[in-house]
Amino acid sequence: MARVNELKRQLKPGQVYRREDLTPYSNAVDRHLAQLVRDGTLQKLAQGLYYFPKKTAFGTPPPNDETLVRSFLKDKRFLLTSPNSYNTLGVGTTQLYNKRVVYNLKRHEEVTLNGKTFFFHKTPYFPKKATPEFLLVDLVNNLDSLAEEREQILKNILAKAKTMNLAKLEHAVDEYGHSKTKKLFRPVLAEMKKTRHAQ
Structure with missing residues (x-):
């Protein structure tokens, strides 16, 4: 005892x-x-x-996802996000997904923790924080796997890109974009540079 x-x-x-x-x-x-x-x-x-568990006046809340993932990975270097985050960009994505994505340096697998499914993607390339520029690039990377109207969303993405900070978007494309994603953004970035130089 x-x-x-x-x-x-x-x-x-x-x-x-x-x-x-x-x-x-x-x-x-x-x-x-x-x-x-x-x-x-x-x-x-x-x-x-x-x-x-941490007991509160409202009962015993479950562990938050960040704490769960940090303990599971034994590492604080990860980015926890969800396809639902794309809906904040205003490019027409509306689906809600019960999916948590963890970009990390160690594991590449699907794991259930406390009844929740986490998709661990092993990659050396992810930011500390999911910025709008990163989310836009990540959305293009993953668009084929989402239940969205692809052609219309792509048009909206390219229009959205032109309203963003050029340096931040270019960095996100270079660092986190798949080859197809880089190809898609290349003419948009070139047009943005041309417009900026003309001003």
């Missing part, structure tokens, strides 16, 4: 832990984790992944 209490003392409300994070505090970590799950102290989210 003393070892279980020692393990409990290491836990912070609202945090997600991997099994190996807790092994230094237990001489029988699997047995102790099973015990803490049984008594409701911990929630098991996936194989080897546990959540210490």
Whole structure:
């Protein structure tokens, strides 16, 4: 019992832990984790992944996606986004997707964590934050996989691109665009440069 209490003392409300994070505090970590799950102290989210709930006046909220992904990857270098983010661009995308995309340096797989599906895409190229320029490029990268009216959306994308900051858009295209995406944006960027020089 003393070892279980020692393990409990290491836990912070609202945090997600991997099994190996807790092994230094237990001489029988699997047995102790099973015990803490049984008594409701911990929630098991996936194989080897546990959540210490933070109790509030409104009950026990689930871990937020950022905390979940950070613990799963054992890395804070990732970008968590969703196709729903494209709807903020105002280019005509309207679908809602129950899909979370994680650009990261380590994993390329589909994983269910706490009942949610995350699509991990391993790539060295992603920004710290999903800027409008990145989202526009990312939308073109992924347009074929979305349930949208492709031709009309593409027209809207090219019109939207012309209203954006040239340097930021050019950087996003160069850094994050697939080859087809770069080809699509090339004439638009050239036109934007020409217009800027003419002013």
